[in-house]
Amino acid sequence: MISGVIRICLEELLEKRERSLYWLSKAAELPYPTLWRIQKGKVKGITFNVLERICTALECEASDLLAIEK
Numbered sequence: 001m002i003s004g005v006i007r008i009c010l011e012e013l014l015e016k017r018e019r020s021l022y023w024l025s026k027a028a029e030l031p032y033p034t035l036w037r038i039q040k041g042k043v044k045g046i047t048f049n050v051l052e053r054i055c056t057a058l059e060c061e062a063s064d065l066l067a068i069e070k
Contacts, residue, residue: 004068008046010039013058013065027057 014021021039025032030053037043038050055062 004070007067007069008038008041008043009065009067010035010054013060014039017058019058024054024057028053030054 014024019027021035022032024030025035028035030050034050035054038046038054051062051065055065058065
């Protein structure tokens with residue numbers, strides 16, 4: 001049985017690409033507070049639509065954004 005927590009690596013991706021959360025909000029057409037909560041780990045889930053918008057804006061795959069911590 002696999003046991004772990006999925007972590008969203010948004011802050012790391014933004015730093016790697018030298019982009020801000022504000023930039024992502026505009027590029028992905030998502031509300032800044034939503035992205036802030038995702039970045040800070042204050043969400044219990046994320047929709048595929050939001051995930052797709054973030055990945056498209058950052059030109060990455062979902063596997064770049066999500067990590068499993070044991």
